[in-house]
Amino acid sequence: MKLTATFAILGSAALSMVAAQTGSFTNFTNIATAPTQFTATSVSLSPVPLCVQKTCLTLIGNLSTPITQGARNSVTGRWLDRLVYTDTQDLCAVLAANGTPCPIAAGAITLNVCHPMRSMTPRNFPIIYQYIITNGDGGLLLAQRANTSLSAKDCP
Ligand SMILES: *[C@@H]1O[C@H](CO)[C@@H](O)[C@H](O)[C@H]1NC(C)=O
Ligand SMILES: *[C@@H]1O[C@H](CO)[C@@H](O)[C@H](O)[C@H]1NC(C)=O
Numbered sequence: 001m002k003l004t005a006t007f008a009i010l011g012s013a014a015l016s017m018v019a020a021q022t023g024s025f026t027n028f029t030n031i032a033t034a035p036t037q038f039t040a041t042s043v044s045l046s047p048v049p050l051c052v053q054k055t056c057l058t059l060i061g062n063l064s065t066p067i068t069q070g071a072r073n074s075v076t077g078r079w080l081d082r083l084v085y086t087d088t089q090d091l092c093a094v095l096a097a098n099g100t101p102c103p104i105a106a107g108a109i110t111l112n113v114c115h116p117m118r119s120m121t122p123r124n125f126p127i128i129y130q131y132i133i134t135n136g137d138g139g140l141l142l143a144q145r146a147n148t149s150l151s152a153k154d155c156p
């Protein structure tokens with residue numbers, strides 16, 4: 001109850017900042033501590049504001065190792081250091097639904113990882129999203145953080 005009230009107060013303050021953003025969000029920070037199997041030239045999220053029904057993480061870059069079955073996309077979101085969003089997806093299932101089934105061959109790639117946001121997502125709050133994508137072989141493909149005020153709303 002108390003937490004809900006706090007969300008409501010800070011949420012209205014964040015609203016105008018969130019509403020000002022349009023298009024896609026590209027200011028990701030690479031948080032991997034070692035080389036990754038995917039070398040990104042661009043990581044972006046769209047639409048902005050994020051859409052509950054379907055949000056896309058678009059990855060452009062080079063893949064050193066094919067993406068195989070068992071790859072996972074783990075998404076977390078933090079609001080004021082609190083874990084408020086968590087979702088782990090079967091990456092190959094998501095990619096297959098987007099028309100690019102695994103295996104994804106090594107080399108230059110553009111991948112659209114489009115999926116619904118979970119309904120537990122707080123709406124209109126500044127969230128720091130973190131994407132950790134691991135390959136079927138257990139290797140790290142990508143670890144990126146979006147440090148911004150992104151919220152998920154119903155699609156227009
Ligand atoms: C991009 O993110 C970094 C790290 O959070 C931040 O310092 C910088 O101001 C951001 N740039 C833009 C254009 O928002
Ligand atoms: C992209 O990855 C492939 C496969 O590992 C490699 O042969 C190629 O040199 C890489 N290209 C660049 C530009 O890094």
Ligand SMILES: *[C@@H]1O[C@H](CO)[C@@H](O)[C@H](O)[C@H]1NC(C)=O
Pocket residue numbers: 128147
């Ligand atoms: C987010 O960016 C702000 C400003 O650039 C910075 O002070 C803060 O430490 C960053 N937070 C994280 C978790 O990277």
